[in-house]
């Protein structure tokens with residue numbers, strides 16, 4: 001069993017049933033031991049004091065509230081401590097960094113590499129929730145401004161009553177293999193030599209296995225069979241859930257089809273082992289990405 005994917009593993013009790021307990025919530029908001037993590041659009045406020053590297057800065061709620069112009073969202077309980085997420089995207093960076101000891105704004109992607117599994121999971125959780133609040137201030141039904149409810153896990157429209165739940169965008173990402181070779185592609189915007197597993201958004205009215213087969217067909221012209229789920233990964237850019245699969249080659253000639261990929265092709269096990277070792281022309285995604293985990297998993301099976 002491989003280790004968990006980056007951006008998962010927040011060690012919190014999410015206390016979902018407590019989100020509608022307004023009295024309990026008011027007590028947590030008034031509790032001087034409650035703490036808040038602060039998120040900008042692409043970073044988290046961190047404190048870099050320990051030997052283990054930066055950790056999310058957890059500050060008292062009055063200080064956090066002063067730098068946020070939206071209501072906080074309850075992330076959960078860490079032991080007995082209630083943890084909230086605050087949107088600090090409109091705060092000046094110089095006022096943010098006054099809140100923490102040896103402060104640093106750590107980018108979301110960097111958080112996955114420099115923080116512990118649990119802290120990376122906490123960052124993905126809070127960042128995705130704050131991204132959603134920031135982008136969904138109006139009702140999708142009637143256009144009226146919405147209000148945060150249920151401890152920040154719902155937005156409700158006061159005009160028409162519609163409830164709006166936090167948005168997640170499912171993305172399938174798949175490593176297609178054929179014996180000793182695997183199918184990878186590259187976008188024109190990527191650095192030279194960089195290749196990754198094929199991926200795409202799941203469409204309405206589509207099962208995950210269908211999305212895998214369609215995306216591979218559209219991006220490469222290849223047909224697949226035996227689609228198998230492997231693992232998943234929260235991806236807070238801004239709200240994706242990456243769903244990782246492997247699939248077997250079942251036919252077709254490889255050629256870029258839909259214009260999304262500049263190049264797509266088969267790579268041998270030897271070429272990919274070289275890439276992992278930093279040899280040769282091919283560059284694989286960083287280890288924090290589920291694409292890399294799919295490639296590593298396939299190489300380990302061989």
Ligand SMILES: [Zn+2]
Pocket residue numbers: 139140141142143144157158159160161162
């Ligand atoms: Zn409405």
